[in-house]
Amino acid sequence: MPEGHTIHRLADDHRARFVGGPVRVTSPQGKFADSAALLDGTPLTTADAHGKHLFLGFEDTGWVHIHLGLFGKLGFGSATPAPPPPTDTVRLRLVNDDHYADLRGPTTCALITDGEKQAIHDRLGPDPLRPDAAPDKAWQRISRSRTTIAALLMDQKVVAGVGNVYRAEVLFRHGIDPYRAGKDLTRREWDAIWADLAVLMREGVRNNRIDTVRPEHMPEAMGRPPRVDDHGGEVYVYRRANLPCHICGGEIRTADLAARNLFWCPPCQS
DNA sequence: AATGCATGCGCAG
DNA sequence: TGCGCCTGCATTA
Numbered sequence A: 001m002p003e004g005h006t007i008h009r010l011a012d013d014h015r016a017r018f019v020g021g022p023v024r025v026t027s028p029q030g031k032f033a034d035s036a037a038l039l040d041g042t043p044l045t046t047a048d049a050h051g052k053h054l055f056l057g058f059e060d061t062g063w064v065h066i067h068l069g070l071f072g073k074l075g076f077g078s079a080t081p082a083p084p085p086p087t088d089t090v091r092l093r094l095v096n097d098d099h100y101a102d103l104r105g106p107t108t109c110a111l112i113t114d115g116e117k118q119a120i121h122d123r124l125g126p127d128p129l130r131p132d133a134a135p136d137k138a139w140q141r142i143s144r145s146r147t148t149i150a151a152l153l154m155d156q157k158v159v160a161g162v163g164n165v166y167r168a169e170v171l172f173r174h175g176i177d178p179y180r181a182g183k184d185l186t187r188r189e190w191d192a193i194w195a196d197l198a199v200l201m202r203e204g205v206r207n208n209r210i211d212t213v214r215p216e217h218m219p220e221a222m223g224r225p226p227r228v229d230d231h232g233g234e235v236y237v238y239r240r241a242n243l244p245c246h247i248c249g250g251e252i253r254t255a256d257l258a259a260r261n262l263f264w265c266p267p268c269q270s
Numbered sequence B: 001a002a003t004g005c006a007t008g009c010g011c012a013g
Numbered sequence C: 001t002g003c004g005c006c007t008g009c010a011t012t013a
Helices: A004-018 A033-039 A114-123 A135-142 A149-154 A164-173 A187-207
Strands: A024-026 A044-050 A053-058 A062-067 A073-078 A090-095 A099-104 A108-112 A253-257 A260-264
Touching (some): A004 A044, A004 A053, A004 A073, A004 A187, A062 A114, A164 A187
Antiparallel strands (some): A024 A090, A044 A053, A073 A099, A090 A099, A253 A260
């Protein structure tokens, strides 16, 4: 499930498996069939990620722009001796001599031009995982906005790649009330949040999961039983509604914010 | 079998 | 602010 770290990891994974040689391209589900036929047999030259957008570069043909949305998934497997027959929900399948990749349920899977790709970069904010990122651009918007920092962090025009988990976790780690207005953040607080996102998300790419709990706060270190839940990482507040805070023991709260579930610890975050 | 829910986002009103 | 879209999984009946 996709926040920016997942997408950057997928770019890496595509590069490692497919770049440099011709790729068989099909759309078993049919919705991408025309473009798949056009791309079939073309070499993949590169893969790029910005926020939650993935771009697969096909030599002299264009880019496949993928956005997973909430439900989309990309899975890899071995193509030796042969890839398994695709199920009928596979929007896009890539195959070479060694690997296959199946895309299911994306919000977007479209063949686009260089210009269209650039337009997407232009409307996205800085991405903590991209070396060319300019955190100042985010600060310009945040420091002038009456919108809550919780909403601003989820706005891809402000910061690209942060989703509901990193949003909740980074605000907890910095002791910031999610309802505080962007303009009431200090420069120092923003700089610390940005630096922390870069570290946390890079770790997320490496491990392919989101972990945000410092070693000294891990359940084992605090004399508590290890976490039992299903989203794959060790976290302070995300999906921990009504459970005790790892640090103060108070109850983690949840609320609706812009149609998403917000989680925070009121005593720790002000 | 049916329902609900999810790490997202664009659109109408 | 609410709705629709894309899928798979866990939970409920």
